[in-house]
Amino acid sequence: MKLNLILHAAFWSAAFVLPVAAESESLHCARGSALFAAADSPDYRKYAPSREIDILHLTLDVTPDFKARTISGKAVLRFKPIARPLDELKLDGVALRVRTVTATEKILGWQATDKQVIVTFDKPIPPDREASVTIDYSAEPKQGVYFRTPEMGYKPEDTHLWTQGEPLEARHWFPGFDAPNEKFTSEIICRVPEGMTVLANGRRMGEEKDTSTGLVAVRWLQDKPHVNYLIAPVAGYVKGIEDRHRDVPLAFYTPASQIAEAKNSFKETREIMEFFEKEIGVPFPWAKYYQVVVDDFTWGGMENTSLTVLTDRTLHRDESEQLGSSRGLVAHEMAHQWFGDFVTCKDWSHLWLNEGFATYYDHLYEGHKEGRDELLYGMYQSAKGFINVPNDTNAIVRRDFNNPEEQFGFHAYPKGAWVLHMLRSELGDELFRRCVKTYLERHAFGVATTDDFSKVFEELSGRSFDQFFDQYVYHAHHPEMGVTYSWDERAKLAKLSIAQNQRLSDDVLLFSVPLTVRFQGKSGRVDRQVRVKEKAEDFYFPLPEAPEVVRLDPELALLARISFAPPTPMLFKQLADKKDMIGRLVAVEQLSGKKEALEKLKETLNNDAYWGVRSATSRAIRAVGTEDALQALVTSVKQPDARVRRQVVLDIAGFYRETSRDALLKLARDDKNPEIRSTAIGVLGAHHTPEVRDELLKFLRSDSYRASMADGALTAIRAQDDAGFIAPLLETLREKEANWPTPVFVRGLETLAWLARSEEKKESAREFLVARVNSAKNRVQRAALAGLGTLGDPKAIGVLEQFASLPKENPERDVAEKSLVALRDAKKPGAELGSIRGDLLKLQRENQELRKEFDDLKKKLEAAGKTATEKPTAKATKR
Numbered sequence: 001m002k003l004n005l006i007l008h009a010a011f012w013s014a015a016f017v018l019p020v021a022a023e024s025e026s027l028h029c030a031r032g033s034a035l036f037a038a039a040d041s042p043d044y045r046k047y048a049p050s051r052e053i054d055i056l057h058l059t060l061d062v063t064p065d066f067k068a069r070t071i072s073g074k075a076v077l078r079f080k081p082i083a084r085p086l087d088e089l090k091l092d093g094v095a096l097r098v099r100t101v102t103a104t105e106k107i108l109g110w111q112a113t114d115k116q117v118i119v120t121f122d123k124p125i126p127p128d129r130e131a132s133v134t135i136d137y138s139a140e141p142k143q144g145v146y147f148r149t150p151e152m153g154y155k156p157e158d159t160h161l162w163t164q165g166e167p168l169e170a171r172h173w174f175p176g177f178d179a180p181n182e183k184f185t186s187e188i189i190c191r192v193p194e195g196m197t198v199l200a201n202g203r204r205m206g207e208e209k210d211t212s213t214g215l216v217a218v219r220w221l222q223d224k225p226h227v228n229y230l231i232a233p234v235a236g237y238v239k240g241i242e243d244r245h246r247d248v249p250l251a252f253y254t255p256a257s258q259i260a261e262a263k264n265s266f267k268e269t270r271e272i273m274e275f276f277e278k279e280i281g282v283p284f285p286w287a288k289y290y291q292v293v294v295d296d297f298t299w300g301g302m303e304n305t306s307l308t309v310l311t312d313r314t315l316h317r318d319e320s321e322q323l324g325s326s327r328g329l330v331a332h333e334m335a336h337q338w339f340g341d342f343v344t345c346k347d348w349s350h351l352w353l354n355e356g357f358a359t360y361y362d363h364l365y366e367g368h369k370e371g372r373d374e375l376l377y378g379m380y381q382s383a384k385g386f387i388n389v390p391n392d393t394n395a396i397v398r399r400d401f402n403n404p405e406e407q408f409g410f411h412a413y414p415k416g417a418w419v420l421h422m423l424r425s426e427l428g429d430e431l432f433r434r435c436v437k438t439y440l441e442r443h444a445f446g447v448a449t450t451d452d453f454s455k456v457f458e459e460l461s462g463r464s465f466d467q468f469f470d471q472y473v474y475h476a477h478h479p480e481m482g483v484t485y486s487w488d489e490r491a492k493l494a495k496l497s498i499a500q501n502q503r504l505s506d507d508v509l510l511f512s513v514p515l516t517v518r519f520q521g522k523s524g525r526v527d528r529q530v531r532v533k534e535k536a537e538d539f540y541f542p543l544p545e546a547p548e549v550v551r552l553d554p555e556l557a558l559l560a561r562i563s564f565a566p567p568t569p570m571l572f573k574q575l576a577d578k579k580d581m582i583g584r585l586v587a588v589e590q591l592s593g594k595k596e597a598l599e600k601l602k603e604t605l606n607n608d609a610y611w612g613v614r615s616a617t618s619r620a621i622r623a624v625g626t627e628d629a630l631q632a633l634v635t636s637v638k639q640p641d642a643r644v645r646r647q648v649v650l651d652i653a654g655f656y657r658e659t660s661r662d663a664l665l666k667l668a669r670d671d672k673n674p675e676i677r678s679t680a681i682g683v684l685g686a687h688h689t690p691e692v693r694d695e696l697l698k699f700l701r702s703d704s705y706r707a708s709m710a711d712g713a714l715t716a717i718r719a720q721d722d723a724g725f726i727a728p729l730l731e732t733l734r735e736k737e738a739n740w741p742t743p744v745f746v747r748g749l750e751t752l753a754w755l756a757r758s759e760e761k762k763e764s765a766r767e768f769l770v771a772r773v774n775s776a777k778n779r780v781q782r783a784a785l786a787g788l789g790t791l792g793d794p795k796a797i798g799v800l801e802q803f804a805s806l807p808k809e810n811p812e813r814d815v816a817e818k819s820l821v822a823l824r825d826a827k828k829p830g831a832e833l834g835s836i837r838g839d840l841l842k843l844q845r846e847n848q849e850l851r852k853e854f855d856d857l858k859k860k861l862e863a864a865g866k867t868a869t870e871k872p873t874a875k876a877t878k879r
């Protein structure tokens, strides 16, 4: 699964970010069952549950009720007891309303608890005897199944439902063995009104009209074994476009009204599959590959076997250039069809076997498509996202998590990818490929652990990887190397002193790793490999002459945080090396903020061959912080690559000057790319002039694809913190509620509450928020509840108290409680929090006033410097 993309934030890398308030978050804790007790109870280390039965096949016959947002279902589970006679079958099933249970064996009785369905047989079923149970039930699922209907505020012509199983959601809509260490074939029969489409795992087996209900029963069969969490129907008014790779049908579906954008997201699918088949060496394992975009998905994407579900945020138009690309998401989810689906991690502690692979193969595809630098840049950026997290004591494989969702973090994703990258760098492409292929074939349609994986590498390479896995996978963190360099001219010796500075503990080891050192001189280059294994050690290298460049880990093959600051002349040489992209990138970052490097940086920003280097250079120039630096950015704004252009926009915004404001306004109005325009609008918040204000209102009210312009305006309006925006914002929110995508509307609610929080009169904002606390759009509901806390109107206490008294499984309760705390603290004038809040508001106001004064002063100075015939620029208005 891929975490949701937040386009403007770079948390781990461009591609990885925190899940946005997922509809499912924080719901999984402490859900235990006998089958899964060890795995999701907070009190114990987590292990795969025991399997008492071998499940052979699951048939799910479901009828969704789109109006009531409920489902009615019949689950038939065919199985054999494994080794012991089975007298009781316990299945995971949360809040299922079971009507009847029947079986091929005589049943003594059955019970449905909040978390389980338990069937007691009259006589124990002997091992290896095939039996089946049929459970007839209905559910109003809070998770697992998500409706998108007109009653909830979605377009009627786009009505649909989607499902999400990983990690523990499937049990909310059907009974089963809800853990990854059991595989079985499955079929889904879904009964929908005529005109709707049903998509599901495997092969479509046909449809049949039920004359008694008028519904159409569409049947899909997954005839290859897969895991419970990958079972997924999607049903509703969706449209699709098709393609084919070999004999594998490919398709891309969206909610009906959004089909025009499908082609952009779909276009590389075939090419990615061709590449993966070649790179992995195992043919695509499933009957077809469909991708379906759904409204307000809780993650970025989910790799259900042969039916990947994607967020609607990936849809984009041509004019968004590289900023809208679906490539990374499409590649990530498709890689899972092998890594995660064909071979699945045995339990959540080995999640990196799913996510590390999907992340790495996405980077490999980038490298294949754009050249090796793109792969290296991807690895470099992904390392940057977590390498500075200090004293991390969690290993990639760990068992002490409370909730499997905690495992979906940087350890499994980018760090997992780095483990693979190090193995590949060490063994070479060909042997690495052979190992991966063998690993997949050996565990085909089965489950695997980290040991299963490392065993293959040891077997095929003849090498021991015990230490490698011990340090990087079973223990936490990475080497933090502090390196100093000196040259002894008399002895012609280069000296490197290398220390390992990570804090050592039971969780974090002293590492033993190979490090390549490259010396580049007039007469060529020399590579030397050393093994870094001590706490501190000096290394000497005899060389014919003093090197002009010293590079550590030049091929980017080692996961380590290397602190090494060569002298500036060396960095300039490094920056000029056209063949060493990573070297240039490192040099730019070392030169960041140095005035004497500005000319060279400006040249790099406009001429470097690689976009990632240009982007980093923009940041390095911003750090210089002088008027010249701003000029260098403003005159470099015509970047052909939109990713660099956006970075330049963000860096121009780092200067609080008129030049900066004018450049941003121009970009906001004129750039051809709506994403760039939206970014430029978003960073205008610091500038309180009538011109900016008018522009923000214009963008707020404007119509644009997925409301990206309005979204940018909301960011800036929040930063302006000016009560004058409340009325126009309210009016716009009322008008656009039905059209804006949920995340934009949510941002609107947050902004409204924020702006109105220090006003005397809060009624209109409060009423608007209160009217949405029962919204069927989960995220809108929570934003409204949170907004009431921000707003600070005690009249909302009554409403919030109702939500705070809900049972603790309701995530709204948490949000309401937090808001209540904020309100009560604000009411107590002497309370510490209240006073801190007051101080903060005061500081913010003072800061704004200072800015305005500064602005005025600057204008006066400028006006004084001009001739009498010139008109002074307009004064900032006071409000």
Ligand SMILES: [Zn+2]
Residues within 6 Å of the ligand: 001, 002, 003, 332, 336, 354, 355, 358
């Ligand atoms: Zn994933």
